[in-house]
Amino acid sequence: MAEAFIVEAVRTPVGRRGGGLAAVHPADLGAHVLKALMERTGVDPAAVEDVVFGCLDTVGPQAGDIARTSWLAAGLPEEVPGVTVDRQCGSGQQAVHFAAQAVLSGTQDLVVAGGTQNMSQIPIAYAAARATEPLGLTDGPFAGSRGWQARYGTLPVNQFHGAELIADKWGITREQMEEFALRSHQRAVRAADQGRFGKELVAYGDVTADEGPRRDTTLAKMAALRPVVPGGRLTAAVSSQVSDGAAALLIASERAVRDHALRPRARIHHLFVRGEDPIRMLTAPIPATAYALKKTGLTMDAIDVVEINEAFAPVVLAWLQETGADPEKVNPNGGAIALGHPLGATGAKLMTTLLHELERTSGRYGLQTMCEGGGQANVTVIERL
Numbered sequence: 001m002a003e004a005f006i007v008e009a010v011r012t013p014v015g016r017r018g019g020g021l022a023a024v025h026p027a028d029l030g031a032h033v034l035k036a037l038m039e040r041t042g043v044d045p046a047a048v049e050d051v052v053f054g055c056l057d058t059v060g061p062q063a064g065d066i067a068r069t070s071w072l073a074a075g076l077p078e079e080v081p082g083v084t085v086d087r088q089c090g091s092g093q094q095a096v097h098f099a100a101q102a103v104l105s106g107t108q109d110l111v112v113a114g115g116t117q118n119m120s121q122i123p124i125a126y127a128a129a130r131a132t133e134p135l136g137l138t139d140g141p142f143a144g145s146r147g148w149q150a151r152y153g154t155l156p157v158n159q160f161h162g163a164e165l166i167a168d169k170w171g172i173t174r175e176q177m178e179e180f181a182l183r184s185h186q187r188a189v190r191a192a193d194q195g196r197f198g199k200e201l202v203a204y205g206d207v208t209a210d211e212g213p214r215r216d217t218t219l220a221k222m223a224a225l226r227p228v229v230p231g232g233r234l235t236a237a238v239s240s241q242v243s244d245g246a247a248a249l250l251i252a253s254e255r256a257v258r259d260h261a262l263r264p265r266a267r268i269h270h271l272f273v274r275g276e277d278p279i280r281m282l283t284a285p286i287p288a289t290a291y292a293l294k295k296t297g298l299t300m301d302a303i304d305v306v307e308i309n310e311a312f313a314p315v316v317l318a319w320l321q322e323t324g325a326d327p328e329k330v331n332p333n334g335g336a337i338a339l340g341h342p343l344g345a346t347g348a349k350l351m352t353t354l355l356h357e358l359e360r361t362s363g364r365y366g367l368q369t370m371c372e373g374g375g376q377a378n379v380t381v382i383e384r385l
Contacts, residue, residue, distance in 0.1 A: 003254050004100040005264035006382065008041045009352035010202050011247035013210050014340040015120070020207035021244040022120035026055070026062050029204070029246035029345075030070025030116035036202040037112065037248045038076065043260055049108040051082035052098045054091025054115030055344035057127040058084060061118070070116060070246075086344070087273075088373030089311060091115055092247065093347025093380060099251040100268045109256035114248030115345035124242070124343065155279050159373075162281035163239075163312040164232045169280075170318040177238040177313035178222040181337045184310060188213035188334025196333055200356045212241045212340040238313040243340030247348035266355055269365065270296045270381040277375050282315045284377030285369040286322045292367070292379040300325045303381075304363025307350040309370035310335030319369075333357060346370070347378065358384040 010033050015021030021029065030053060038045050053067030067082030087094040092115030099113035128141045142148045142157050166172070191197060192209055201209070222237040257264050272295065274288035285308060293299060306329055308316050316335070320327060333339075333353065336346065347370060354366040362384075369379045 002104045002106055004103040004268040005252050005257060006266045006268070006355055007250040007252050007257070007262050007264055008037055009200065009247070009249040009355050010036045010040065011200055011349045011352045012204050012245045013201055013207050014212060014342060014349070015207055015244040016211040016340060017120050017242040019211045019244070021118070021204060024118065024204065024244070026116045026118040026121070027066055027069040027073045029118060029244065030066060030114070031074035032204055033114060033202060033246045033248040034070055034074040034076065034112065037250055041250050041262065043110065043250065043262070046077045046079065047260065048080050048110050048112055050102065051080060051112045052095040053082065053084050053344070054086070054095045054347055055084050055117055056086055056088060056091060057122045057124070058086070059127045059130065060122055062122055066116060087376065087378070089309060089341070089343055090347050090370050090372040090376065090378040091344040092349065093351065093368065093370060093378040094273070095348060096249060096251065096351055096380065097271045097273070097378060100271055103251055103253045109253040111251045112248055113251055114246065114348040116246035117342040117344040118244045119242045119342060120244050152279060157279060157281070159281060159311065160228050160234060162279065163234050163314050164229055165280045166282060166314040166318050167233050170314065170321055172314045172317050174233040176317060177233065178219055180313045180317055181222060181238045182217065182219055184331065184334045184337040185214050185217050187332060188338035189215050191333035196357070196360060197353070200352050210339050212243065213334065213338045234312060238337065240309070240311050240336035240341035243342040245340065245342040245349060246345050247352050249348060249351060264385055265359065266382045266384050268380065269383040271379070273376060273378045275374070275376045281373065281375050282311060282371035283318065284375050285315070285319050285371055285379070288377040288379045289319070289323055289367070289369055292381060296381060298365065298381070303365050303367045304329065304361065305332065305354060305357050305366045306330040307354045307366070307368045309341065309346060309350060310337045311341065311371050313337065315371050351380065354382065358382070
């Protein structure tokens with residue numbers, strides 16, 4: 001059988017909203033990791049057969065196929081194409097899937113996967129809001145669809161409502177969410193202090209470290225925040241941070257590894273995507289993980305490191321309840337609550353961190369999953385070599 005290998009993975013530090021990366025064009029963020037990726041691997045950039053990038057809200061500076069724009073902004077060969085994908089928050093992970101699938105199919109040998117997002121410049125759901133408001137669709141992009149309303153009625157479709165529904169269904173208290181969020185910050189600070197991110201980070205100018213982790217946050221400070229939804233449990237403290245950043249990975253076939261004298265660091269053991277309730281929206285990682293374990297014959301005990309995106313604390317807490325995973329193996333270096341969630345780039349960013357953490361701990365299997373708009377979830381299992 002064909003194999004798809006991860007040869008290298010890099011990311012920028014994640015900038016907080018209005019922080020050190022806020023003024024950087026998202027194509028330049030993408031270009032930064034692409035140049036670093038090519039330099040680290042030593043691969044002739046002309047040998048790359050495609051560039052697959054995740055990005056959401058592709059308007060303004062993120063419009064015009066930013067995968068292609070980022071490659072060209074990096075000064076790399078014009079003959080290499082690029083394509084931008086949108087599977088909502090899982091776009092960067094889906095980019096890795098598409099790259100791996102191209103290699104596994106035998107149609108391509110060297111593909112770059114990644115993502116870029118500048119949320120300081122283009123806020124979440126900006127494209128939908130700007131396009132639907134002039135049409136009078138004040139309830140979002142689904143409001144004008146007869147088919148959608150016939151199936152789902154006029155229930156609110158947004159991530160905050162979905163997170164509240166999860167907290168209700170799994171009996172997750174605000175206090176539990178805040179304890180989880182505090183742990184995320186503590187783990188991220190510990191990881192930074194111990195230099196765990198050093199090998200994966202490519203500093204951008206003066207931005208040399210992730211800007212999100214808060215050393216001084218406390219449960220008392222979190223408890224003082226108002227709920228996002230009046231009467232709800234969700235606050236900004238238990239939600240992922242608005243962020244800016246980019247990440248990129250080089251995916252190679254066995255032939256490319258041989259022809260370019262590359263050292264593969266991990267193989268793609270399994271990749272999958274699954275859908276679930278689009279109103280609750282954020283629970284698909286649960287059935288997707290179960291299906292992936294069934295397909296691979298692995299158990300959660302065999303997984304050494306898990307990266308599950310901390311879109312909101314109840315997403316991970318419900319997943320932990322259902323899977324029985326060891327919390328110490330899950331997001332061991334913190335997650336998006338502390339480190340940020342640059343939407344289209346996050347999937348590639350998490351894969352980068354997962355690879356490096358497996359190497360740091362000499363683990364074998366790593367699993368990555370994340371909730372996505374529309375009630376979807378990607379799952380990737382990688383095996384360290």
